[in-house]
Amino acid sequence: MLSRRSDALATAIVLFVTPAFAHPKLVASTPTANATVPAPAMLSLSFSEKLVPRFTSATVTMTSMPGMAMDKPMAVGAVAPAFGHDGKTLTLKPAHMLTPGAYRVEWHAVAADTHRTSGAFAFQVK
Amino acid sequence: MDDPLIVAVRLGLYLTIGAVFGISLFALYGLPPAGARAFPLRAIVGFGAGVGSGLSALGFCALAAGMAATPLAELKADDLRAMVGMDGIGQAWEARTLALAALVALAPLVRSRRANAWAGTLFGAVALGSLAWNGHGAATEGQFGNVHLVADIAHLLAAGAWLGALGVLGLLLAKSRRGTTAEGVAAAHRALEGFSVAGTIIVGTIVASGVVNTWLLVGPDHVRGLADTLYGRLLIAKLALFFGMVVIASINRYRLTPALAAATHDPRGALDALLRSVAVETTTAIVILALVAWLGTLMPPSAIGS
Numbered sequence A: 001m002l003s004r005r006s007d008a009l010a011t012a013i014v015l016f017v018t019p020a021f022a023h024p025k026l027v028a029s030t031p032t033a034n035a036t037v038p039a040p041a042m043l044s045l046s047f048s049e050k051l052v053p054r055f056t057s058a059t060v061t062m063t064s065m066p067g068m069a070m071d072k073p074m075a076v077g078a079v080a081p082a083f084g085h086d087g088k089t090l091t092l093k094p095a096h097m098l099t100p101g102a103y104r105v106e107w108h109a110v111a112a113d114t115h116r117t118s119g120a121f122a123f124q125v126k
Numbered sequence B: 001m002d003d004p005l006i007v008a009v010r011l012g013l014y015l016t017i018g019a020v021f022g023i024s025l026f027a028l029y030g031l032p033p034a035g036a037r038a039f040p041l042r043a044i045v046g047f048g049a050g051v052g053s054g055l056s057a058l059g060f061c062a063l064a065a066g067m068a069a070t071p072l073a074e075l076k077a078d079d080l081r082a083m084v085g086m087d088g089i090g091q092a093w094e095a096r097t098l099a100l101a102a103l104v105a106l107a108p109l110v111r112s113r114r115a116n117a118w119a120g121t122l123f124g125a126v127a128l129g130s131l132a133w134n135g136h137g138a139a140t141e142g143q144f145g146n147v148h149l150v151a152d153i154a155h156l157l158a159a160g161a162w163l164g165a166l167g168v169l170g171l172l173l174a175k176s177r178r179g180t181t182a183e184g185v186a187a188a189h190r191a192l193e194g195f196s197v198a199g200t201i202i203v204g205t206i207v208a209s210g211v212v213n214t215w216l217l218v219g220p221d222h223v224r225g226l227a228d229t230l231y232g233r234l235l236i237a238k239l240a241l242f243f244g245m246v247v248i249a250s251i252n253r254y255r256l257t258p259a260l261a262a263a264t265h266d267p268r269g270a271l272d273a274l275l276r277s278v279a280v281e282t283t284t285a286i287v288i289l290a291l292v293a294w295l296g297t298l299m300p301p302s303a304i305g306s
Helices: A002-021 B004-029 B033-037 B041-068 B077-084 B089-106 B113-134 B142-179 B182-217 B230-262 B268-295
Strands: A026-030 A043-047 A057-064 A080-083 A089-093 A101-110 A116-125
Touching: A026 A101, A026 A116, A043 A057, A043 A101, A057 A089, A089 A101, B004 B041, B004 B089, B004 B113, B004 B142, B004 B182, B004 B268, B033 B182, B041 B077, B041 B089, B041 B113, B077 B089, B089 B113, B113 B142, B142 B182, B142 B268, B182 B230, B182 B268, B230 B268
Parallel strands: none
Antiparallel strands: A026 A043, A043 A089, A057 A101, A080 A089, A101 A116
């Protein structure tokens, strides 16, 4: 009886507590990581936590284009970051239509727990 | 260690603000009049609050620099503005800054010892309690968020009360050891007696709030693997040191303090023993606070793998 009650309590506590400590993690993105897609008008990154806009951003670089060797990745000009209503989504609008090739998105994010996390993913435009 | 500067600043905040609160509180409940005259409360509170505000500002900038990933020297005003605007941590910093500024401003103005003790206790409690938002206490969301914050604040206040009492007792013992007047020894003895009940309440509060915090931060599922993580090993070291402090405190209370009362002719031996024991207890307390300062920058086990 007692053990069942404490099990239930432990479960309740773990349920309530576990998500809150997490650093912001990328849970989904458009385009999805490693996907090949038509040129997107908008990139969106969904995180697990509410973000602090000042300390959260992302950059997009082109890492290769078909039939042409690239010495180094090329930054995609003027991506304006914006945040969704829930505060958990970062959207980037490329200034120009993305031309076919491989791209890499590098992000860094800070949530209420004050830890800075970062990551990257790639996608292809066909 | 992620950032030694942040850990050092956190330790400095615990020490200075904890001492301001604990010493003022002790002056209210445990300091006999003879001891109070020998004790420069006003200077200690004013100075402690001044150093505390400097450290608080530095810590705030260091944290903002860490989040912006820029060197401290290149921190922008907008970074700080964003920090102040952050829920919880921003308001806590504002409250701490105001409380410490009030103490710095009041110290030269207020001459009454009692008024200073009250100011140091109340504003000190605000400043010390606000440090809960710097740690993991504020990171729990949902129904248990408030439980965790309250437990963290209780833990901080009780620890500050203990630290402050040790500081006062150490100073009184050192003073009476030097002069060894009957009055000084009696004052030291009364202060030690005065701490005996408070000490029990403090230890009880620390244990109870510590259990709640450990439950929330470590979690029942992670107890078995505690020694596998750095966080767990530091926590185990902290608990062992805390247990040591309780043992030393018991020896003080049940053996050394009665021995001082009994040694009416030559109290020097009893004073030396007490002074040594309070010094060891204080050193242990500082090491524990250093571990706490470090622990607060690490991921607790309940967060890993979530």
